[in-house]
Amino acid sequence: MSAFLLFLLCFLFFFSRLSSAAVPAYLDGLLPNGNFEQPPKPSNLRKTVIIGRYSLPKWEISGLVEYVSGGPQPRGFYFAIPRGSHAARLGNEASISQVVRVKAGKLYSLTFAATRTCAQDEVLRVSIPGQSSDLPIQTLYSTDGGDTYAWAFKAPSNRVKVTFHNTGIQEDPTCGPLLDAVAIKEMQPLRYTRGNLVKNGEFDIGPHIFKNYSTGVLLLPKKQDKHSPLPGWIVESIKPVKYIDSKHFTVPSGSAAIELVGGRECAIAQIIRTVPNKIYSLSFMVGDAKNGCHGTMVVEAFAARSTLKVDFTSLGNGGFKKANMRFKAISARTRITFYSPYYHTKLYDYGHICGPVVDNVRVVSVSFIILLSSNYSSAAASPHLQGYLANGNFELGPRPSNMKKTVIKGRSSLPKWDISGVVEYVKGGPQPGGLYLAIPRGIHAVRLGNEASISQVVTHLKPGSTYILTFAATRTCAQDEVLRVSVPGQTDDLPIQTVFSTDGADTYAWAFKATLTSLRITFHNIGTEEDPTCGPLLDAIAIKEMLPIRYTRGNLVKNGDFEVGPHVYKNFSTGVLVLPQQEDQISPLPGWIIESLKPVKYIDSRHFYVPSGHTAVELVSGRESAIAQIIRTVPNKFYYLNFTIGDAKNGCRGSMMVEAFAARGTIKVPYTSQGKGGFRTASLRFQAISARTRITFYSAFYHSRFDNYGHVCGPVLDNVGVFAARK
Secondary structure, three states: OHHHHHHHHHHHHHHHHHHHOOOOOOOEEEOOOOOOOOOOOHHHEEOOEEOOOOOOOOOEEEOOEEEEEOEEOHHHOEEOOOOOOEEEEEOOOOEEEEEEEOOOOOEEEEEEEEEOOOOOOEEEEEEEOOEEEEEEEOOOOOOOOOOEEEEEEEOOOOEEEEEEEEOOOOOOOOOOOEEEEEEEEEOOOOOOOOOEOOOOOOOOOOOOOOOOOOOOEEEOOHHHOOEOOOOOOEEEEOOOEEEEEOOOOOOOOOOEEEEOOOHHHEEEEEEEEOOOOOEEEEEEEEEEOOOOEEEEEEEEEEEOOEEEEEEEEEEOOOEEEEEEEEEEOOOOEEEEEEEOOOOEEEOOEEEEEEOOEEEEEEEEEHHHHHHHHOOOOOOOOOOOOEEEOOOOOOOOOOOHHHEEOOEEOOOOOOOOOEEEOOEEEEEOEEOHHHOEEOOOOOOEEEEEOOOOEEEEEEOOOOOOOEEEEEEEEEOOOOOOEEEEEEEOOEEEEEEEOOOOOOOOOOEEEEEEEOOOOOEEEEEEEOOOOOOOOOOOEEEEEEEEEOOOOOOOOOOOOOOOOOOOOOOOOOOOOOOEEEOOHHHOOOOOOOOOEEEEOOOEEEEEOOOOOOOOOOEEEEOOOHHHEEEEEEEEOOOOOEEEEEEEEEEOOOOEEEEEEEEEEEOOEEEEEEEEEEOOOEEEEEEEEEEOOOOEEEEEEEEOOOEEEOOEEEEEEOOEEEEEEEEEOOO
16 A cells, blocks of 8 residues: 555656646746747658648648749749748648647737738737637838737636638738747736826837847737737737837837837727826837938827827937826726827838837826935935935024034034034025025025034934934035044045035035944044135935835846936935945945045936936046946856936036947947937947956946036936847
């Protein structure tokens, strides 16, 4: 009996291992012999016609199916097979099918290259048991016969039979659609980006794209496609849209985007959850795919009762712009829709239609935007602490009895703060001795004399969480000044400079990790100068709790869009200087390391022009600073490093260049700035040489504003992503 039980257990273990190995963890690639490069045996061919139901390896055929090679054909035909050498042509009522192992209940997308080979109308029926669609095969989207389509289905069981069937009855029985590649991809579950109500707004989850050759993937309208191959989105009207990738095209952000190739005859839409009468912001990017599509393009966007027309002049060389529209929800569901009102063709091929590109679609509650950027008057009770410290703008002054001219008398005389040493309470504007103190964020500030300090106990901290202090500090005399910022156990000495903004509006960030629920934050002037009142000016101090960083699916870079960073003042900002790592034990820009000697500048979309989202980084220090991140990689595997560069619309002009490094790969990206805003994308293919790869960016040149040569500036970096290269 025990021997029998042992045998039974071994059998069950073997069977479970066998069954679990039957279905790959994640399908994404060609079906077996999906490129038809395994031919039938010569004995099973009559000229080009396949004889025998199972004669085409890995496939089952029915009816007149030909095995053809690319190139010139009898009767003057030419078959373009750009992805390989061979293909299958389906005659009248012919079909090919294959049984595929899948996961029951999962959504899959088939990507297949299908071309009409004769002048007659052709329809291809794609099906699995219980689900089918009749897809019209056209050639007007790419004149080289490279059209690719996608069709999605939900797996009813662990094995499905995928069938391609020519439903036509034509005069010539051999006239039928050509299939030269068939791939499958399992669609991963959609995840919301925090605050964004749009699912899959960057279009990074979509059908398989062939690695060796792609003119994009046509996504047909909903009536021909029960399940969308572009999860979250609906393709409307009568013509398809095109799904394009960053390897073969220029896309504004991430690894994929949508090209509106059908003019007014197609639209892409999504229905989102909203709260009636609430105000929302719809933002997106439009551009061209760097595929020779030229002309004056327009994308129209609709949300609730609001409409926006976005113009974009394309030279076919790649480029894009941002757009934003506010709308008021009128129900619990709101449809957002995009379409192109015009038709376009490629510059050198008028038979190849194309259109504007849409990417990075976001809908954010206006109250969410205010939550991210507003200044709270108290630092005590917010669940995610963000805003001024108590009296952080110093507008609550000491009593007159506690002042001797500008010097504060008494340790606790400055409301909400403790002081030590010579601390002055000053107003902005002209000062005795010919000085001028610029206080752009308010009326009052404090100045720290030699060895003077101010401190405040901040409560309601979360032990283990990271917090960032944002503070405006200006050097008021010609001497060198250093400001020591500390909490118990963590201290940094920060050099205060004025080269980054000549109006005395420099702002800095410093990060620390909370060890207790209450900590004393101290700002201390460590200098010993001839003039004891000469010292740094502090005019605004804010705090922000850093939320955990989440990876974007497929992107190995953390915080690549720089959306997680220090607090930015609402009423006035020239950007926030993030100092090198040697002066900053914990980074105020989570995920990133500031290297070398000088800082980079963190800028926001309220005060500057940024390529995408709410924030970006400006490389203001030339070769003296660099921004880097160490990512996890697989040795010898290939990856793509994608990023966007531009200018901040802050008067920074000239020929800029950003250099990027990853493993042994290097790319120099030039950009000519007029100082009026604009950007471009770049991509670097590299091979990892270890399990950790450092990606690094710096500006090759130094720049200053054209109207103020004392104000240094530089190119903007945004939307950094590293994606595994497709096999």
